[in-house]
Amino acid sequence: MEKQSTNDRTKKGSGGYSNITIKKETAIRFRSYSKKFGKSHSEVLDGMVCYFKENNLDPFGEGTKIILDNIKKLERQMMKKFDRLIAIIKNMEKTSIRPTYEMMLILYEAYVRDGRKPKREPVKIREERMDFLEPRNIVPKVEHERILQDFESYKKHCNGMLQNVEKVEPMMGKPYLRLNMDIGQFEKLKHHLR
Structure with missing residues (x-):
């Protein structure tokens, strides 16, 4: 069988074999090293050469x-x-x-x-008032009606806010209530309550 040089190969693994002369101790070490990979000596040597070439490594420097x-x-x-x-x-x-x-x-x-249970405060007994004969502050009817109208509008506003409340049940912790209100409404409410 004729010997082929490595330059004449067209595919990996194709072609003949070539002899290389190396020391006996080096050959024994190489054989035991290539057994770890379960590949042929040629494949292990070819892999080593490729690794050194690709990583630009010089084994002696x-x-x-x-x-x-x-x-x-x-x-x-x-x-x-x-x-x-x-x-x-x-x-x-x-x-x-x-x-x-x-x-x-x-x-x-x-x-x-x-x-905790709240402490009960002692009941204070009021002294009898004697000022019932004195005239008290009386609210005029017009002002009373205006206060009632304000109260009704406040009540409507509160009911509107209650319509936007939803119950949230988180995975952890107790359920809580959330008020769905945009920032503009919130600022208006804050300004109104000042």
Whole structure:
């Protein structure tokens, strides 16, 4: 069978074989190394040569330095990403976790305070008033009617607000009520109540 040089190959794995003379100790080491991959000696050697070529590595010179520099560069990039993650977690803690905890603590304290029985104040007996003969403040009829009209409009406004209240049942915690009102109406209400 004729020997073919590696330059004459057209496909990987096609072609004949060639002999290379190497030391016996090196051949033993290479055979034991190539057994780890479960491939032929030619495939392992070809893979090693491709790896060195693609990564521009020189096994006798700066090859290990390049690899170490790449590892250090990746390590620096990973540390920067870890710092970003830590910053995101700290921001979440400040903006959402801590305020939620504070609100829950306030609600819990209010619940505990409301859960206690209120102390009954002693009943004060009023002294008999003798001023019933004195004239009292009387509201004129016109002003009384105006107050009643204001009260009716306030009552309508309150009923309108109650129509916009909906019950929300969250997955955690007690159900609560939510008022659906746009910002303009809210500002108008605030101004009106001043």
